[in-house]
Amino acid sequence: MTETCCEKSGNTTMLLPCSGGSNVGQLANRAAVELTMAGFGKIFCLAGIGGRLSGFVQSAKDAESVIVIDGCETGCGKAVLQGAGITLPRHKHIVITEYSNLTI
Template identity: 40%
Template structure:
């Protein structure tokens, strides 16, 4: 793993069936694809896959994005005695959980803006 990648926060996201689950996943992918964070696999953490658990326990800052009050991401990390640096539950931010409804670009933008304002300014200042 390169030093640049190793310095980035990790992001784990819900990927369930609801709109807020998919919003969490979409935003995590955006953070990964734009090079701001490294997305890792929450199913691998919950499934106790050694290499994935090792990454999660590496000491890097972790953003856990949960769609709803079930907090599956946070609970999966807790199974490995990992507490995320930041935990965001989308329904607590006012997003309404709906089945068979897609999130829209405006929702993604608002969530990304929230993440940048509340989490990334802290970790990015440490990277520079």
């Protein structure tokens, strides 16, 4: 599994969830897992980007489509990408708590 954890395949949408310790962080992670299982993209390691591991950062920079899923307005996932020099204007940022009627 570790051999393929930062491997980007084709034009798949890269899903980067905040997997924080709060309930909404866990919801963000669950959403990314379910989107991956449904074929809407592939969950990817946000921690690898935050750790500035070159393969992870480069894969995110090269991705055609990235969706960051943060649990709350603190925006840790978004901050991780920005800290690694990955700009969000061409990508999407979702905040779970902005969707009060969300059912997962």
